[in-house]
Amino acid sequence: MNQTKPDKTLQSIKDKSPHIRAVVGSHRIEEEIFGRVFDGKVTQRIWQFVRPYKHKVMVSIFAVLAFTCSQLTIPLLIRHAIDSGMAPGVQPTILLQIIIIFAIIVIINFIASRVQELVTGRMAEEVLFDIRRAMFSHLQRVSLSFMDKTEVGRLMSRLQGDVNSMQEFLETSVLAIGDLLLLFGIVMVMFWLDWQLAIMVLTVIPILLGVRILWLTRARSAFMAAHEANSITNGALAEAIHGVRAVQAMDRTKLNSELYGQLVDNTFKAQLRASKLSQVMIPIVDTLTGSAMAVVALAGGMMVVSGRIEVGVMVAFLFYIQRFFDPIRSLTMQYSVMQRAMASGHRLTEVLDVKIDVKDSDKAKPLSSSDDGSIEFQNVTFGYNPENPVVKGISFSVNSGETVALVGPTGSGKSSVMALIHRFYEVQAGAIFVGGHDVRDVTQKSLGRHIAMVLQEPYLFTGTVMENIRYASNWADDKAVVDSAKAVGAHDFILALPKGYDTMLTERGSNLSHGQRQLLSFARALVADAKILIMDEATANIDSYTEMQIQKALQQLLKGRTGIVIAHRLATIRNADRIIVLKQGQLVEQGDHDQLLNLGGLYSQLYQHNYASFDDLPTDLSSKDRKFST
Amino acid sequence: MTKNNQSITGTSSNRTFRRTGTVDPHAGLDAISRITRMAFRYPTRAWLAIIATIIAVLMQLSIPVFLGQAVDQTQAVAEARAEPETLYPIAFLLLFASIARGIFTLIHNYTAETVGHLMARDIRNAVYGKIQNLPFSFHDRTHSGDLITVGMLDLEGVRMFFSTALVRTVLVGLLIGLGAALLLSTNLTLGLLALSFVPFAGWRSAVMRLALRKTWLILQERLGILSQVMEENLGGIRVVRAFASSEHEMKKFEIASKSALRLSHERIETRVQNTSIMTLSFFVSMGLVLYFGGRQVASGEITLGTLATFLTFMTILQMPVRQLGMMVNGYARASTCGARLFALIDHESEINNVPDAQDLKIIDGTLKLENVSFAYKGNTDRQAVTGISFEAKKGETIGVIGSPGSGKTTLMHLIPRFYDPTNGTISIDGQDIRRVTLSSVRQAVAVVQQDSFLFTTSIENNIAYANPYTETSQIHDVAESAQLHDYILGLPDKYETIVGERGVSLSGGQRQRLSIARTLMMKPTVLIFDDSTAAIDAETENRFRTAIKEFAKDRVTLIVAHRLASLMHADRILCLDNGQIIEQGTHEDLLLLGGRYRDLYELQMHPNPEILAKKAGIK
Structure with a gap:
């Protein structure tokens, strides 16, 4: 095993240069903040999810009660057996009777614990899955601008980590009730058996609680530190795995191993500290248990001697002592679980509370198949941030069946125009009509059916080729799927795949080339068979031969449909019926290729550069303009 | 990521690590003995743990x-x-x-x-070093998720x-063995009754754990599918919205969710059934001890x-x-x-230093x-690169062009010895x-x-990645050459801005320029651009090319690109097809030649679909 001493080496490096700009891994943005133990609002929200299972909650609480009572009764029965069943010369039937009662209690205990654990466990799972479903379904409807600015990883950590810690909480909360009851019951029974002895024994409880609370705060920070150190180290490992090619290319393996060694050492130290703190409670609890037993042996013994209590009571006390440290231990544990759950619950409700901006209005009607594929923008203004509109008062109309190319430099508002047609966002001013209806007056579902979209980056799902092309168009049979694939020229390469249309696509189609993925996404749009096709042409470099195929497929796709294409390629632009040129959110020119060239405006300037792809256009047009004016 | 044209057929069969699946039992036993030996490499602590356990x-x-004696003495008194x-x-x-028990438990737990x-x-440290040093060919065949599992979860399994397992075996074995000896020697019948639950409960517990482990592994897989469904949905939310397919997506979610939930329920049932029956067997033993013991006390x-000793002991056990x-x-x-872990640690790297290897001495470059x-590997029938020969002198720029799969990237990966030819x-x-x-x-x-x-x-650390001891001014210089300096100064934290997975997200072009900057930092003898300017707009690329003119004088520069504009100026252009050089020469030479290069040029500069379709042979 690698037994290097990283500290020393690193020290020598540091002597050489005080400014070493090297780290491995990154500090995790800690999301595991401990919240308040109890948060009324969060509890209320979570309760809404538990409410449908009200009956199960009742059953499990009842079972917990039965379980606790049976637990409490057993030492009492032992005591009874000792005191009245085992005295010399007593009828054996008395002992037998006690044993029969014992058997009944044991069966109750058996049934109650089964019922309680099964019902609680299952219910916790169901609630958990309900919460996750509610969140997921909510995310399907929240505005895209929210999704744009929220990383998938963050949402996933809420859908998984936070939901899981809720589960832990739900499962333990019923157990916590049981623990509380048990503790309370033991104290009551002890007082009932002999209050003086009970007081003497129970003096250890406040000491234990006090120590435990003092310990908890220190221990928690140590646990957190260990957890954090561990996840930083793991993060660095993940980075090394994902970035291994970059690391090797830049010959950083040696230095990285040293830096990682340091992280590992930190983790080691933090974990030892946490381990020390978690173990230190054991002798304390044992000492207190020992003291309690000693008190019973001594004071209880004296009481037996003086005849105040019977020896069975003393034995019962000894049994109870061994029992009552358990609930205290688990209760303090549950304290942390609850804190974590509240923090998680808070983050869950945050997701559930994200506002839904784009909703079907009450009077929304579905677009019918008789509605045509026309599009009209009337004075549309829109901005992701209302103070800074990216689309400024644009008006244009596209006739059914016409193909229009949207052209303009980065930031000109092309993508926003495209998103607005589909009502991904709500316009700030003006109106958009599809098939003659204001998009706000039709149902989103029918709008989706009316418009098909091809995004710049082809996005494929895990599943077969067939499933990916069909996607949500459930009405399309296999033949329709194959026909579409043929139409866009994807059929041949699909057949060449190991299982043809049944080939599984892995990791977003990484087993296909970019051009092939593009063709699949074309086929998907074709199967959807919508009146309007909106497309953001891919900018990625594909070889020129694939490019030709894609151009041909595009023509197939646009046949008989209204097409709006954000065009990056000259070939695409020249094939369009009309070109709309956008600049900084405004429509500056429109017409066909020749008209625009004659106009001598922005389009002709762009064209003069003779770039093969319009994506090559310089992004910073304003500085460009300045250059032209001088 | 390399583009090694892996076909679907080749991916799963020759992977080295898999998250699930069985391990050959022999290897399993070997692993156990090796872990034990590793533990005893810290002999003082290991033995201390075991001795403390015994005490x-x-x-x-x-x-x-003692409790029994206390009861007896009390009665006697x-x-x-x-x-x-x-x-x-x-x-x-x-x-x-009690105190001694507590202290020795502390010692044994802590030292263990x-x-x-x-x-x-x-x-x-060993895993990290290994992963970093294993060659590209290993990483091509190995799923990164599997490596992460080995380095994180398998590590935990071994650590625990x-x-x-080991110390607990001592603990449980002694406790049950000595306890049984004690009870049986005190009273054979009662001892047998008191211990009657032990074999049953022990057996149930082992069965349950193994069953739970198995279901847990399946559950992990199903939860993996569920999270994949969610992740793909959220990642592709624009597609989902574009096709108004939330119903379809919810259906997928429900299916994945239900199958996980069902298994989860199964898990709970297995657990509850076994634990409740264990508790029941315990109480049955206790009842028997109470009855027969009670009769013996009475007589x-x-x-x-x-x-009391018997009853307490049962509780402890x-x-x-x-x-x-x-x-x-x-x-x-x-x-x-x-x-799994040892298979990784023991994995031989194919790319190593030969014994007594000296550092490369640069003379002319x-x-x-x-x-x-x-x-x-695994695709030996098809050569990705075949019989390539060329020479490049200091100051020369060589362009490499060819359709995807023609072997350009592969060739470029041979030069820094990512693979050996x-x-x-x-x-x-x-x-x-x-x-x-x-x-x-x-x-x-x-x-x-x-x-x-x-x-x-930070951006600064990223640029200085290959040379972490560099000066700030150097960092600014390369950033300027890569046309990134102005952009960085516009960021809120300038060079301190955190980028990467959890930092500010950069556009494709910005990422490429950052990548260029950090490579320039290396001041290499041979500088290779592997299709790394595709996302940079033409004008910026132009400026960049001017900026590194001086820099290129002292080294060999290789440029792989799809866009002809990126390499037209090269001293020589190699045109690759099917792993072989089919044309080479200057831009002008190749245009005159009227071959593949000429076709590409026409296609990119004067795109007229009909004419080109004919040329490309696509009907």
């Missing part, structure tokens, strides 16, 4: 005995009406035994965990082995204290018996985890390839790159890769 067990066993002073020693013994953490420290055969299952699980887990061929030699200033140290080759040959991986740290 803790003895203390634990003495408590029921009560009957004899003697002075209660005789109770002091026994009370003191109880207290003493320490041994685990020490092992984890060693293994972590000493404390949860005076045994004392009440003896009965309940916990370790339940833990038997955990123990068995610990062994099972360590054997699979260990086998001439790169020479002689008859170089290469085929990917199957045939032919690559040399720099006459020194075969396989004969000199790997590190010196990597420093001399720098590649700007297609997919630029950024590290989650």
Whole structure:
């Protein structure tokens, strides 16, 4: 095993240069903040999810009660057996009777614990899955601008980590009730058996609680530190795995191993500290248990001697002592679980509370198949941030069946125009009509059916080729799927795949080339068979031969449909019926290729550069303009 | 990420690590013995843990005995009406035994965990070093998720082995063995009754743990599918919205969710059924002991204290018996985890330094390839690169062009020795790159890769990645050359801005420029741009090309690109097809030649679909 001493080496490096700009891994943005133990609002929200299972909650609480009572009764029965069943010369039937009662209690205990654990466990799972479903379904409807600015990883950590810690909480909360009851019951029974002895024994409880609370705060920070150190180290490992090619290319393996060694050492130290703190409670609890037993042996013994209590009571006390440290231990544990759950619950409700901006209005009607594929923008203004509109008062109309190319430099508002047609966002001013209806007056579902979209980056799902092309168009049979694939020229390469249309696509189609993925996404749009096709042409470099195929497929796709294409390629632009040129959110020119060239405006300037792809256009047009004016 | 044209057929069959699946039992046993040996590499701590365990067990066993004596003495004192002073020693013994038990439990737990953490420290360093040094060919075949599982979860399985399995075996074995001896020697019938639940509960516990482990592995897989459904949905939310397919997506979610939920329920049932039956068997034993013991107490055969000892002992024994299952699980887990972990640690790297390798000595900086061929592992029938020879001198710029799959990237990956050619030699200033140290080759040959991986740290640290001791001014210089300086100054934290997975997200072009900047920082002898300017707009690329003109004078520059504009100016252009050089010469030469290069030129500069379709042979 690698037994290097990283500290020393690193020290020598540091002597050489005080400014070493090297780290491995990154500090995790800690999301595991401990919240308040109890948060009324969060509890209320979570309760809404538990409410449908009200009956199960009742059953499990009842079972917990039965379980606790049976637990409490057993030492009492032992005591009874000792005191009245085992005295010399007593009828054996008395002992037998006690044993029969014992058997009944044991069966109750058996049934109650089964019922309680099964019902609680299952219910916790169901609630958990309900919460996750509610969140997921909510995310399907929240505005895209929210999704744009929220990383998938963050949402996933809420859908998984936070939901899981809720589960832990739900499962333990019923157990916590049981623990509380048990503790309370033991104290009551002890007082009932002999209050003086009970007081003497129970003096250890406040000491234990006090120590435990003092310990908890220190221990928690140590646990957190260990957890954090561990996840930083793991993060660095993940980075090394994902970035291994970059690391090797830049010959950083040696230095990285040293830096990682340091992280590992930190983790080691933090974990030892946490381990020390978690173990230190054991002798304390044992000492207190020992003291309690000693008190019973001594004071209880004296009481037996003086005849105040019977020896069975003393034995019962000894049994109870061994029992009552358990609930205290688990209760303090549950304290942390609850804190974590509240923090998680808070983050869950945050997701559930994200506002839904784009909703079907009450009077929304579905677009019918008789509605045509026309599009009209009337004075549309829109901005992701209302103070800074990216689309400024644009008006244009596209006739059914016409193909229009949207052209303009980065930031000109092309993508926003495209998103607005589909009502991904709500316009700030003006109106958009599809098939003659204001998009706000039709149902989103029918709008989706009316418009098909091809995004710049082809996005494929895990599943077969067939499933990916069909996607949500459930009405399309296999033949329709194959026909579409043929139409866009994807059929041949699909057949060449190991299982043809049944080939599984892995990791977003990484087993296909970019051009092939593009063709699949074309086929998907074709199967959807919508009146309007909106497309953001891919900018990625594909070889020129694939490019030709894609151009041909595009023509197939646009046949008989209204097409709006954000065009990056000259070939695409020249094939369009009309070109709309956008600049900084405004429509500056429109017409066909020749008209625009004659106009001598922005389009002709762009064209003069003779770039093969319009994506090559310089992004910073304003500085460009300045250059032209001088 | 390399583009090694892996077909679907080749991916799953020759992977080295899999998250699930069985491990050969022999390897499992080997792993267990190797982990044990690793633990005893810290002999003082390991033995201390075991000795402390033994003492803790003895203390634990003495408590029921003392309790029984306390009861008996109390009864005796009560009957004899003697002075209660005789109770002091026994009370003191109880207290003493409890404290000692606590302290030795602390020692045994703490030292056992320490041994685990020490092992984890060693293994972590070994795994990290291994992963970093294994060649590209290994990483091509290995799923990164599987490596992460090995480095994180399997590590835990191995770490926990000493404390949860090995030491616990000593603990449980002694506790049950000595306890049984004690009880059976005291009273054979009662002892047998008291212990009757042990084999049953122990067996149930082991069965349950193994069953739970199995379902847990399946559950992990199903939850994996569920999270995949969610992740793909959220990642592709625009597609989902575009096709208004939330219903379709919810259906997928429901299916994945229900199948996970069903298994989850199964898991709970397995657990509850087994634990409740274990508890039941315990209470049945207790009832029997209570009845028959009670009869014996009544008849005076045994004392009440003896009965109390039996009952207390049973209570104490309940916990370790339940833990038997955990123990068995610990062994099972360590054997699979260990086998996978050691398979990784022991994996031989194909690309190593030869013995006594010297550093590469740069004299003129001439790169020479002689008859170089290469085929990917597992795809040996098809050569990705065949018989390539060329020479490039300091100051020369060579362009490489060709359709996807023509072997451009593969060729570029041979020069820094990411892979070793199957045939032919690559040399720099006459020194075969396989004969000199790997590190010196990597420093001399720098590649700007297609997919630029950024590290989650400041821009400054990213640029200085290859040369962390550099000056700030150097960093600014290369950033300026890469046309990135102005952009960085516009960021809120300037050069301190965190980028990468958890930092500010950069556009494709910005990422590429950052990647270029950090490569320039290496001041290599051979500088390779592997299709790494595709996302940079033409004008910026132009400025960049001017900026590095001086820089290129001192080195060989290789440029791979699809866009002709990126390499038209090169001193020589190699046109690759099917792993071979089919045309080479200057831009003008190649245009005159009227071959493949000319076609590409026409296609990119004067795109007229009909004419080109004819040329490309697409109907």
